Amino acid sequence: MGTSKKMVEAFRRFDEANAEDPNKEFFGEKEHPKELLYAQRMTDILNTFEPKASEALQLTVRCQHICRWEIPRESYEMNRVGYLKWRQKLKKFHAQKASSILKTVGYDDEIIDRVVFLLLKKQLKKDKETQTLEDVICLVFLKYYYDSFLEKHDDVKMIPIIQKTWKKMSPKGHQAALSLPYSQRGLELVTRALSN
Known part of the structure; x- marks a missing residue:
């Protein structure tokens, strides 16, 4: 799986953002920021499942939950409607956060638009x-x-x-x-x- 300098920097910034997660998870006898650990697990599974993944997909997988704790589930009604509204809000939030980092790193609009497309889960089963x-x-x-x-x-x-x-x-x-x-x-x- 190819790794560009830009992607290494994007991963570093995604991880830096997710390292701020106040929620912790114990794994391997060590405490980890929850969303940082999740992002690393996503990359590990992608590397095994689809070792020839495009750069855009690799980026998407790493930032899929970026800063998720900033919009807690409890901020929406605790029912099916509230859950769906929360999920839609999160998708847009993750897309905005990721876009900002990718622009800073120097990615062009084509890659950024593709990452946003994937984060919004567009054309599931078709794309x-x-x-x-x-x-x-x-x-x-x-x-x-x-x-x-x-x-x-x-x-x-x-x-x-x-x-x-x-x-x-x-x-x-x-x-x-x-x-x-x-x-x-x-x-x-x-x-x-x-x-x-």
Whole structure:
């Protein structure tokens, strides 16, 4: 996977911004800023899943949650409508933050527009890179966050969540997801969700 000087600098600035996250997560016996760790995991999964990803997609994956804590979920109504409004606001917020950094680094409008297009998840299922981004997001969730999510929710709630996650993914994404190591309950729920 090629790495330009501009991309290295963009990654550094994305990471610098995400390092400000006041929310922490323990991993590998160490405390990490939550969104910084998420961004690094996104890049790791992309490198394995799509090693020939374009520069625009690599940039998008690294900044997909940039400074997410600045717009907390609690700032919107705690229902489905509030959740969807929050998600739409976040997409635009991430696009604006990323654009600002990419301009500062010296990227041209073509790359910036493409990153914004991907961050806004345009043409999911039709645009190959938008779909790859969605696959990576789902794989990161399943690999790193699924088991802790299971601890908070019962089977009745989890089955539809798994089914919705699966629906967003491509056949290639499904194949990668099925190769992940799951806990016993995690695997049982995936099996049940896919058999319904």
